[in-house]
Amino acid sequence: MSTDTSSVLKSEAPSHEIIIASSLAERQQCLDIRIEVFHREQKFPLETEIDDLEDQATHFLLRLIPSLTPIGTIRGFRVPNKSYYKLTRLAILKDYRKYRLGRELVLALHNWVMQDCHNHTEDTASENPRTTPSPTTVDIVTHSQLYIKPFYAKFGYEPEGDEFDEDGDPHQKMVLRLPV
Numbered sequence: 185m186s187t188d189t190s191s192v193l194k195s196e197a198p199s200h201e202i203i204i205a206s207s208l209a210e211r212q213q214c215l216d217i218r219i220e221v222f223h224r225e226q227k228f229p230l231e232t233e234i235d236d237l238e239d240q241a242t243h244f245l246l247r248l249i250p251s252l253t254p255i256g257t258i259r260g261f262r263v264p265n266k267s268y269y270k271l272t273r274l275a276i277l278k279d280y281r282k283y284r285l286g287r288e289l290v291l292a293l294h295n296w297v298m299q300d301c302h303n304h305t306e307d308t309a310s311e312n313p314r315t316t317p318s319p320t321t322v323d324i325v326t327h328s329q330l331y332i333k334p335f336y337a338k339f340g341y342e343p344e345g346d347e348f349d350e351d352g353d354p355h356q357k358m359v360l361r362l363p364v
């Protein structure tokens with residue numbers, strides 16, 4: 185279902201910013217990008233695009249400045265009752281690929297994970313001051329479409345287990361042990 189296989193980078197990215205989508209309108213802009221990329225372009229079913237993690241996830245919006253035109257998104261969350269995070273729904277509109285903007289979104293998500301992990305450790309330590317060691321790494325898991333595994337590998341994500349079907353397309357679980 186992928187459409188984009190060349191790895192030649194373009195020269196200069198247009199002016200842009202990455203924000204955490206906090207208003208309903210910004211969240212909708214993230215969703216619109218996902219529908220454009222995953223459903224219209226890659227032909228994944230529309231009904232699988234929204235899952236029950238939408239509300240607990242942190243959504244990042246990449247947009248042009250000064251126009252504020254939305255062009256990319258990524259989503260992250262700490263997996264409930266677990267100590268690892270998930271990176272999901274990374275998408276850049278087709279015309280804006282290969283400017284290293286996908287890379288910027290991943291790095292923004294990593295920074296957020298480090299901060300969130302730190303906050304979580306502090307909260308847990310204040311509840312159990314003597315029993316809570318600080319972690320040195322935190323795992324981030326993503327389910328990569330096969331064509332884009334080399335992109336994730338550039339950040340240190342490593343394949344774990346066998347390929348599997350997700351929403352009708354083969355995927356590979358990839359895990360990054362992020363130092364915190």
Ligand SMILES: CC(C)(COP(=O)(O)OP(=O)(O)OC[C@H]1O[C@@H](n2cnc3c(N)ncnc32)[C@H](O)[C@@H]1OP(=O)(O)O)[C@@H](O)C(=O)NCCC(=O)NCCS
Nearest residue numbers: 188191274275276281282283284285286287328329334335
């Ligand atoms: C995946 C995606 C977000 C990458 O965004 P992008 O902005 O084009 O990627 P970048 O320009 O930041 O690329 C970063 C690095 O990855 C490499 N890369 C990008 N796309 C690649 C591809 N298809 N295959 C191999 N390498 C790739 C770039 O060459 C660059 O390498 P470098 O840092 O060594 O120079 C974009 O292709 C996309 O939106 N695809 C459709 C949605 C999708 O498949 N999402 C992933 C779901 S698992």
